[in-house]
Amino acid sequence: MSTSDISSSLQRTSLYDTHVAIGGKIVPFAGFEMPVQYAGVKQEVLALREGCGIFDVGHMAQFDVRGENVTQALNAIVSADWSKVAVGRAAYGLLLNENGGVIDDIMGYKLADDYWFVVSNASRADVDEAHFKDHLPEDIDFNNRYADQAMIAVQGPNSEAVLQQFCDIDLSELSLRDVRPATVLGNPCLIVRGGYTGCDGFEWVGDAATAPELWQKLQEAGAAPCGLGARDVLRLEAGLPLYGHELREDWTPDESGVAFAVKTEKGDFIGREALLEKRQASTTKTVRGLQVLGRGIAREGYAVTLNGAEVGLVTSGSPSPTLEANIALALIPAELPLESEVDIVIRNATHPAKIVALPFVARTTKTNKPKS
Amino acid sequence: MNTPENLLYTQSDEWLKKEDDGTVTLGITDYAQHELGEIVYVELPEVGSTVAVGDSFGVVESVKAVGDLHTPVGGEVIAVNDAAPDSPAIVNESPYENGWLVKIKPDAEPDTSALLDAAAYTSYRG
Numbered sequence: 001m002s003t004s005d006i007s008s009s010l011q012r013t014s015l016y017d018t019h020v021a022i023g024g025k026i027v028p029f030a031g032f033e034m035p036v037q038y039a040g041v042k043q044e045v046l047a048l049r050e051g052c053g054i055f056d057v058g059h060m061a062q063f064d065v066r067g068e069n070v071t072q073a074l075n076a077i078v079s080a081d082w083s084k085v086a087v088g089r090a091a092y093g094l095l096l097n098e099n100g101g102v103i104d105d106i107m108g109y110k111l112a113d114d115y116w117f118v119v120s121n122a123s124r125a126d127v128d129e130a131h132f133k134d135h136l137p138e139d140i141d142f143n144n145r146y147a148d149q150a151m152i153a154v155q156g157p158n159s160e161a162v163l164q165q166f167c168d169i170d171l172s173e174l175s176l177r178d179v180r181p182a183t184v185l186g187n188p189c190l191i192v193r194g195g196y197t198g199c200d201g202f203e204w205v206g207d208a209a210t211a212p213e214l215w216q217k218l219q220e221a222g223a224a225p226c227g228l229g230a231r232d233v234l235r236l237e238a239g240l241p242l243y244g245h246e247l248r249e250d251w252t253p254d255e256s257g258v259a260f261a262v263k264t265e266k267g268d269f270i271g272r273e274a275l276l277e278k279r280q281a282s283t284t285k286t287v288r289g290l291q292v293l294g295r296g297i298a299r300e301g302y303a304v305t306l307n308g309a310e311v312g313l314v315t316s317g318s319p320s321p322t323l324e325a326n327i328a329l330a331l332i333p334a335e336l337p338l339e340s341e342v343d344i345v346i347r348n349a350t351h352p353a354k355i356v357a358l359p360f361v362a363r364t365t366k367t368n369k370p371k372s
Numbered sequence: 373m374n375t376p377e378n379l380l381y382t383q384s385d386e387w388l389k390k391e392d393d394g395t396v397t398l399g400i401t402d403y404a405q406h407e408l409g410e411i412v413y414v415e416l417p418e419v420g421s422t423v424a425v426g427d428s429f430g431v432v433e434s435v436k437a438v439g440d441l442h443t444p445v446g447g448e449v450i451a452v453n454d455a456a457p458d459s460p461a462i463v464n465e466s467p468y469e470n471g472w473l474v475k476i477k478p479d480a481e482p483d484t485s486a487l488l489d490a491a492a493y494t495s496y497r498g
Contacts, residue, residue, distance in 0.1 A: 041435040229436040
């Protein structure tokens with residue numbers, strides 16, 4: 001986990017007072033004072049999976065990128081093909097360095113032909129900003145919002161019913177990764193269908209002054225406040241990568257298990273050439289799912305062995321409240337078959353684990369409606 | 373925060389009880405179990421193993437946190453609470469009674485000068 005510059009004064013989102021008032025345990029995270037948990041990580045995970053949970057994600061890096069040729073300019077930087085993204089849609093992508101390593105993963109929301117809103121990891125805000133500024137042409141206007149607007153993620157099977165009570169657009173009409181301007185509690189905002197939990201859900205992006213009232217209303221409507229701890233467990237259960245764990249500057253997207261987000265055939269982008277060269281050498285390891293067969297809990301950094309020889313390492317690991325099993329993501333040889341066993345070294349003792357398919361918990365995101 | 377008067381405390385949030393027979397019982401404090409949150413895994417040493425002052429004698433883990441247990445006394449582990457690994461929630465529910473962790477037969481008179489009494493621990497974590 002990144003601990004970038006927590007010694008200097010920490011920032012707070014507009015929901016800080018709310019978190020404190022409702023008993024959130026505040027920790028420093030990526031330069032912000034953020035709630036790691038409220039009622040407890042396990043309870044929060046289960047409340048979200050069974051109903052609805054809300055996260056303050058206002059600490060995430062938020063950039064406005066504008067210009068006549070903005071799509072072309074961004075497409076020369078991100079790994080995915082953003083040239084085909086329609087206005088009103090969101091897209092996932094990676095920022096790669098010149099060596100083909102992963103700087104960060106990002107979401108881009110295409111709000112107009114000349115306007116993208118880009119969201120990335122709080123812990124990588126400065127690095128991402130520098131990367132964009134280094135590589136975007138001068139005619140592209142790039143602005144860091146420095147968290148002056150708020151973001152709340154509303155996640156879980158009941159998220160549509162909960163958020164709909166305060167929202168003027170018909171949320172049932174949004175497919176996964178649709179982005180719409182809307183009015184919530186009388187104030188303009190953006191609503192995105194998606195999230196980072198593997199569940200159905202939405203993100204509200206709006207004005208900081210509205211956030212505390214919306215949070216309170218969502219809670220009254222049955223949403224459980226969820227902290228960073230639950231967020232990390234939920235994304236792990238969904239098999240989703242996180243920078244600093246699965247995504248690293250010295251690992252390629254293939255190693256990180258996010259090759260799906262790389263479209264080398266779209267044309268040139270930063271890191272493409274290096275990645276293609278590395279692919280010639282063939283990737284031997286990739287991030288995969290493990291389930292511990294006993295009671296031991298795998299944690300980040302633990303070694304993975306096969307017949308006593310070290311073959312990889314755990315990148316994220318936790319008990320899964322949803323599955324009632326101990327799960328992990330680990331960088332291990334790609335050729336090992338599913339269901340085959342390896343060992344995880346936990347405090348000098350080996351614990352057997354089997355290789356399982358990702359995601360650990362089946363995704364229940366709302367799939368795209370067929371487009372006619 | 374519950375801090376019984378008859379126990380001694382470490383700055384790393386273990387408690388120690390001197391038993392009448394010269395053995396000591398160790399566990400984690402109410403503060404520690406609360407900070408960890410719901411405990412889902414407890415790992416304890418083998419009965420018969422020996423530990424030195426400051427050694428790790430096990431772990432208690434919640435979903436997101438790993439707490440290393442350190443003993444303030446050296447000696448032989450003469451009993452472990454099997455209920456704790458079997459039902460880790462017992463450590464949350466009863467950290468000073470049913471959720472005790474190990475009993476140690478000290479190899480010398482324990483040096484408790486560095487330990488805190490209930491008042492000092494309360495003000496340390498208060």
